[in-house]
Amino acid sequence: MISYNTIIQSILSGLLEGGNYALYSLGLAFVFGIMQIINMAHGEFLVLGGYIAYWLLVKWGVNPLMALPVAALLAGGTSFLSYRIFIERIRTTVELNTLILTFGIGIFLSNLYLQLWSADLRSISVHWMEDPVHLGGIYISLGEIVTFVISFAAVFFLHLFLRRTKTGKAIRITAIDRDAAALSGINVERVDLLAFSIGGALAGLGGPLLGMLSFVSPNTGLHITVKAFILTVLAGVGSIPGLIVAGMMLGVGEALTVTFVSSSFRELFGFTLFLVILLARPSGLFGKRG
Amino acid sequence: MKLGNFFQITEKTAAFLTFGFVLILPVVLSFNPYYLSIFIIALILGAVSLSWNLLAGVCGQVSFGHAAFFGIGAYGSSLLVLKAGWNPFGAMIIAAFFGVMGAIIIGTPAFRLRGPYFALSILGFAEVVKLLTLNLTWLTDGSQGLFNIPALPAIRIGSMTLDFFVSRTTNYYLAAFLMLAIYLVIYFLRHSNTGLAMSAVHGDEETAAGIGVPVFRTKLLTLMVSAFCTALMGAFYAHYVHFLSPDSAFDGSWSVMPIVASLFGGMGTLIGPSIGALLITGLDEFIFKQFFETGHKLFFGILLAVVIVWTPKGLFGKSIRKK
Numbered sequence: 001m002i003s004y005n006t007i008i009q010s011i012l013s014g015l016l017e018g019g020n021y022a023l024y025s026l027g028l029a030f031v032f033g034i035m036q037i038i039n040m041a042h043g044e045f046l047v048l049g050g051y052i053a054y055w056l057l058v059k060w061g062v063n064p065l066m067a068l069p070v071a072a073l074l075a076g077g078t079s080f081l082s083y084r085i086f087i088e089r090i091r092t093t094v095e096l097n098t099l100i101l102t103f104g105i106g107i108f109l110s111n112l113y114l115q116l117w118s119a120d121l122r123s124i125s126v127h128w129m130e131d132p133v134h135l136g137g138i139y140i141s142l143g144e145i146v147t148f149v150i151s152f153a154a155v156f157f158l159h160l161f162l163r164r165t166k167t168g169k170a171i172r173i174t175a176i177d178r179d180a181a182a183l184s185g186i187n188v189e190r191v192d193l194l195a196f197s198i199g200g201a202l203a204g205l206g207g208p209l210l211g212m213l214s215f216v217s218p219n220t221g222l223h224i225t226v227k228a229f230i231l232t233v234l235a236g237v238g239s240i241p242g243l244i245v246a247g248m249m250l251g252v253g254e255a256l257t258v259t260f261v262s263s264s265f266r267e268l269f270g271f272t273l274f275l276v277i278l279l280a281r282p283s284g285l286f287g288k289r290g
Numbered sequence: 291m292k293l294g295n296f297f298q299i300t301e302k303t304a305a306f307l308t309f310g311f312v313l314i315l316p317v318v319l320s321f322n323p324y325y326l327s328i329f330i331i332a333l334i335l336g337a338v339s340l341s342w343n344l345l346a347g348v349c350g351q352v353s354f355g356h357a358a359f360f361g362i363g364a365y366g367s368s369l370l371v372l373k374a375g376w377n378p379f380g381a382m383i384i385a386a387f388f389g390v391m392g393a394i395i396i397g398t399p400a401f402r403l404r405g406p407y408f409a410l411s412i413l414g415f416a417e418v419v420k421l422l423t424l425n426l427t428w429l430t431d432g433s434q435g436l437f438n439i440p441a442l443p444a445i446r447i448g449s450m451t452l453d454f455f456v457s458r459t460t461n462y463y464l465a466a467f468l469m470l471a472i473y474l475v476i477y478f479l480r481h482s483n484t485g486l487a488m489s490a491v492h493g494d495e496e497t498a499a500g501i502g503v504p505v506f507r508t509k510l511l512t513l514m515v516s517a518f519c520t521a522l523m524g525a526f527y528a529h530y531v532h533f534l535s536p537d538s539a540f541d542g543s544w545s546v547m548p549i550v551a552s553l554f555g556g557m558g559t560l561i562g563p564s565i566g567a568l569l570i571t572g573l574d575e576f577i578f579k580q581f582f583e584t585g586h587k588l589f590f591g592i593l594l595a596v597v598i599v600w601t602p603k604g605l606f607g608k609s610i611r612k613k
Binding site for chain 2: 090
C-alpha cells in the first residue's frame, strides 16, 4: 500500500527535480526561440559542464558550486567556436541543414568525451548534498533544494536579461523581425553569435547540477537534448518562464510513475505527454496558437 | 575545382557501377571471412541508408531515429522465430510490417508539424522503443538479450545449396540482393507519381498542398516504405549475427551512420547513400580505428559537419546526374 506521505514526498521531489529540468532545457529553448535553430549538441554542452565540475572536484577538490561559472564559461566558449567555425556559414540555408550540422557537432563531442574520459558514469558527490531536511514527515536532501534554487535563479535572470537590458531587447527584436532589427542598427550577426553562446553557457551551467543529482557520461548528452526538446514543445516555443511549469509537470509525472508503476517506465511518461501535446495542442502550454 | 567538373555519369550508370563493384568485391578480397563480415555490415548499412535517404533526400524529412525501425525488425523477426517457431524468411517479412506499424504510430502525430519536430520526435521514439525492449522482459528477455537466433534456412536451387549458417559468402550476396531490391523499389517509387509528390513536398510544402498533393499522406507513406526496408534489414541482421541485445539492435549507430553515409554519398541522388556506406565503413575500419580505438566515431561528427558546410551535395552529388 502506498502511503499518503509517499505520494506527497514524490510530488515534492518531482517539483524540485522539475525546476532542474527547466535549467537543463533553458539553453535549447532559448536558442530555438530566438534563432529557430534546434541545437542538437545542446546535451553535449551540458555534459561538458558536468565533466568540468567533476574533474575540478576530483583533481583539486573544487566545490562544485564554485565550478559553475567555469563550466558555463567553457561550454559557452565551445558553443561560440562551433558557431564561428561551422554554423555561421550555413545560417541562411535550409533549417534541416543546421539540425544535421549541430547533430554532427554533438557526435563529435560525445565521442571525444568517450575517447578522453571513457564511458564510465561520473557522479559528483559532495557530503552536504546528502544532508536531510525534514518537513513534517517528509524528507528532502539539501542538494535538491540548492540545485532547485540555482535553476530557478538562472531562468529568472535570463528572463530579466531579455526584458530589461538593451542587449536583451536587441536579441528579442532580432527574433521577432530580423530585417527591421538590422535596419534599426542592430548587428544581427553579432546577436546570433551572442545568443548561441549564451545558449551554450546556460547548458554548461546545468551540467554540474546534473552531475550532482545523478551522473554524466558520453551517452547522457543526446538524452538531455531529447528531454530539453520535449520540454520546449511542452512549454511552447519562445516561453522561457513556461519552462518552469512544464519542467515541474514532467518532474511530478515522472516521480508519480516511479511511485505507482516502476522506475523503468519513468522516461515513458515524458514521451507520452509529448505525443499527446503534439496531437492536442502543438503550440504548447504557453505558446501562441497558430 | 570540384569532382563534379571532371566526370559526370547518370544515376543508372552509377547504380550499375556500384552493384558491379559489390558483385566482384568478394573475389577481390579473395573471400577472406574477416573482410567479408565487415562488408556484410556495410551492405546492411547501405540498404538502411538508401531507405533513410528516400525519406530525407527525396521527401525532405530528416529522421534521427531509424534505429527504432532497425531494432523493431531485428527483435520482431527473432521473436517470431524463437517464441512462435516461424520460418525465418516469413518472420523477416512480417517483422518488416512491424516496422510499418511503428512508422504509423510515430508518423501520425509527428507529421502534423513540420521540419525539426519530426526529426526529434522520432529520436524520442527510438529511445522509448529501446526502453520498452529493455523492460518488457517477459517478451524480450530484457538486457540479457536473445541468444541462438537461428540462421536463415538453406535454399536448394537444383544441385546448388545456399547455406546461410556457415558461409559468409552467401550471407554477403543475400545482403547485396536485399540492397539491390530496396534500391529498385526506391528507384521505381521515385519515378512514379508518388515520387513526384514526394519531391514536391520536399521542395515546398505549401505549394505542394496548393496544387493538390496530399502532403501528410505522402510523408506518412514515405516513412512507411522507409521503415519497412529498414526493419527488413534489421531482421536480416538478427539472423546473420544470431545474437541481439537492446544495445546492439537499437544502437544509435543505426540512426547516425545512414545520415553520414547519405550526406557523404549525396542526398540528392538515389544510389549515393549506398556508395557512402561502403566508403565510410572502409574508412572507419582501416583508418579511423587506427587513430582512436574507442572514440573513432568522432570522425563521423567532423565528416558530417564538414560535408554539410562545404559540400552539401555530398562527394558525388554533382557527378551523378538524374537522367
